[in-house]
Every structure is written in structure tokens, then in C-alpha cells.
Amino acid sequence: MPSNRTEIIRTDAVVLRSTDYGETSRIVNLFTRDHGRLGVMARGARSPKSRFGATLEPMSWIQAVIHMRPGRDLQTLSEASHVEVFSNIGRSLERLSIGVRMIELTGALMHSGQANPVVLQLQVEALRLLDESGGHLANLWPFYALRLAGLLGFSPSFTREDVQGLPQQGGWLGLDAGQVQDHRPAGVQSIQASRLALRAFAICTRATPEVVLHLEMDPGVRAEVNRLVDAFIEFHVEDAFPHRTSRVLGQLSQ
Numbered sequence: 720m721p722s723n724r725t726e727i728i729r730t731d732a733v734v735l736r737s738t739d740y741g742e743t744s745r746i747v748n749l750f751t752r753d754h755g756r757l758g759v760m761a762r763g764a765r766s767p768k769s770r771f772g773a774t775l776e777p778m779s780w781i782q783a784v785i786h787m788r789p790g791r792d793l794q795t796l797s798e799a800s801h802v803e804v805f806s807n808i809g810r811s812l813e814r815l816s817i818g819v820r821m822i823e824l825t826g827a828l829m830h831s832g833q834a835n836p837v838v839l840q841l842q843v844e845a846l847r848l849l850d851e852s853g854g855h856l857a858n859l860w861p862f863y864a865l866r867l868a869g870l871l872g873f874s875p876s877f878t879r880e881d882v883q884g885l886p887q888q889g890g891w892l893g894l895d896a897g898q899v900q901d902h903r904p905a906g907v908q909s910i911q912a913s914r915l916a917l918r919a920f921a922i923c924t925r926a927t928p929e930v931v932l933h934l935e936m937d938p939g940v941r942a943e944v945n946r947l948v949d950a951f952i953e954f955h956v957e958d959a960f961p962h963r964t965s966r967v968l969g970q971l972s973q
Contacts, residue, residue, distance in 0.1 A: 725788045728753065731802050733842050734779040735826040739765060747775050747796060749783060750825055750842065755833040759785055759796040774799040778808055778818045780843055803843075805850035813856055814849050820964050821845055821863050824952075827961040828871060838870050844928075854932030857941060861923040861948045862931045873897075873955045875924050882921045889913040892920065892947050894954035910950050916943035923948070 732751040740746045745764040749757045764771045774781045784798035808814045825842055829835060845863045849856065868874055875897025882899055890901045891909045899917050903909055912920070919940060923931055936944065953960035 723789060725786050727784065727786055727797075729782065729784050730754065731839075732757070732781055732783050733822065733825070733839065733846070734775055734777050734781065735822045737775045737777060745775055746793065748826060750822075750829060750839060751783065751785075751834070752836050752839050753834055754787075755835060756826065756829045756831045757785070758793050758831075759783070760793045761796045761799070771796075771799050774801055776809075778805060778822055778846055780805070780846065803847070805846050807850045808846070816964075817856060817860050818846060818849050820860055821849075823961045823964050824864060824867065827959050828867065828956060835870075838867065841866055841870060848928055848932070852932050855934060855936070856932075858923065858931050858934055858936070861920070861944050862928065864948050864952055865920075865924045868952055868955070869924075875899075875920075875951065877921060877924075882918055885914045885917055887914060890917055892917065892951065894951055897924075897951055908954065910947060912943050912947055913940065915940045916947060919944045920947050 730751045730753040732749040734747060735750050735756070736748040738746045740760070743763050743766045745761045747759050747761050749759060751757050761771055761775055763769055764775055773779070780802045781799045782802050783796060786795040786797055788794070808818050821842070825838070829838065841863070845859060849859055852859075865875065875892075877897065877899040884901060885899070886901055889912055890899060891903050891911050892899060893904045893907045893909045895907050898904065899921060903911070915936075919934060919936055922934055923944065926934075949960070
């Protein structure tokens with residue numbers, strides 16, 4: 720017979736979302752190393768003398784002490800402290816926008832209670848790059864999204880020869896396997912793109928972060944790459960793919 724006793728756990732986690740609750744508390748969605756996505760209640764988090772400080776802001780990487788009881792939708796967060804502070808992200812609208820899209824995708828694709836420490840490590844490394852790097856930061860969104868897809872089992876499948884053999888007028892990305900071809904594949908949902916966009920898509924899929932951050936794309940090519948990435952991932956995760964942040968950012972840019 721399962722126990723209903725409360726278990727106290729300590730785990731590191733990235734804060735995915737934080738919502739005010741009542742007059743002084745917050746409901747916080749965490750992606751933890753040991754228990755996957757987890758909802759917790761942080762009582763008193765909004766009070767002036769809160770012991771939580773800024774640890775519950777989205778994109779924070781924290782060490783959390785959680786009181787867990789089986790069958791409860793919300794667990795109780797009793798302590799939180801920073802593992803590492805990403806202080807530069809909040810100082811730039813560009814960094815903040817990219818970071819929000821990354822944690823939104825993580826929250827949408829990771830299951831509650833299912834631990835995946837490799838994905839957590841990718842999330843932390845991407846946030847660290849976003850905080851510290853001075854390169855082409857916008858490239859971090861396709862980099863992160865495609866790396867996450869790979870860890871979840873649906874990385875794009877193409878060869879160097881496929882990409883190098885693209886004609887000047889461009890080619891097609893097959894959404895089922897992520898194949899890059901110089902012609903539209905029969906019987907496969909696909910999306911057409913320029914040669915530059917498909918090559919950039921391939922680089923974001925396979926290259927190191929250092930190479931990706933130094934990749935130069937004009938606004939038109941970057942928009943194409945983002946469209947390819949979004950279409951590829953949405954094809955595989957269907958309704959789980961989050962649109963809210965991208966729509967808000969699109970409205971702001973207009």
C-alpha cells in the first residue's frame with residue numbers, strides 16, 4: 720500500500736513559470752533534476768520579508784527543498800537558493816525574449832514527474848550561454864530547440880552531402896525525419912526554404928555552440944530558419960508546441 724507520508728527532497732531546478740497566488744504566495748513551475756516538471760506552492764514568497772528573494776523568477780537556476788506528498792497536485796517549496804545567477808538575461812529584451820521561449824518549450828514538452836537530467840543540463844548550458852555570450856544571440860533559439868528535439872528522440876536526419884548539394888535556388892525540409900533535399904519529397908509533409916536557410920538550419924542542428932553563435936544571418940534568413948525549426952518541432956509534438964511567446968514577440972516587433 721503506497722505511503723502518504725511527506726518526503727523532504729533537495730534538488731536543483733530551473734524555474735519555468737511563477738504565478739502570484741492569494742495575497743502573499745506564489746505557484747511555481749519547476750523543471751527539477753530528480754523529478755522532472757513539478758508544481759510547487761511557495762507560501763509567503765511575495766511578502767516583504769520573504770526568504771525566497773529573487774530565486775523564483777523564471778530562468779533562475781536554484782537549489783530547492785521540497786516537501787512532497789504522493790497524490791498532491793502542488794508540492795510545498797520550503798527553501799530555495801541560487802545555484803548560479805544569470806544576471807545579464809534580464810537586462811536585455813533580446814536575451815529575455817529568447818530565454819522565455821526556451822523555458823516555455825521545455826515546460827511544454829517535458830512531462831510532470833519524469834526526470835530527464837540531460838535535458839536539464841542542456842537548459843542550464845543554454846541559459847548560461849544566453850547570459851554570457853556576446854555573439855549572435857538570436858541563434859540560440861534554433862540551437863536550443865533542435866538540441867532539445869534530439870534529446871527527445873526526433874533530431875533532423877540529413878548528411879553533409881545533402882546540405883552541400885543543395886542548388887542555388889534552395890530546397891526542401893521534410894518534416895517527418897528532418898531530411899534536407901533538393902526536391903520536394905513525395906508523400907511527405909515538407910517546407911521549402913532558401914539554400915542559406917537550410918544550411919543555417921543544418922549548422923544549428925549539428926555544430927557546437929561557439930560555431931552557432933558566430934553564424935551570421937540576415938533578418939530574412941533568420942526568419943526562414945525559425946520557421947523551419949518551429950514547423951519541424953510542431954510536426955512531431957503537435958498541439959504541445961507553445962505559440963504564446965512567439966505571438967507576443969511578433970506583435971511587439973510590429
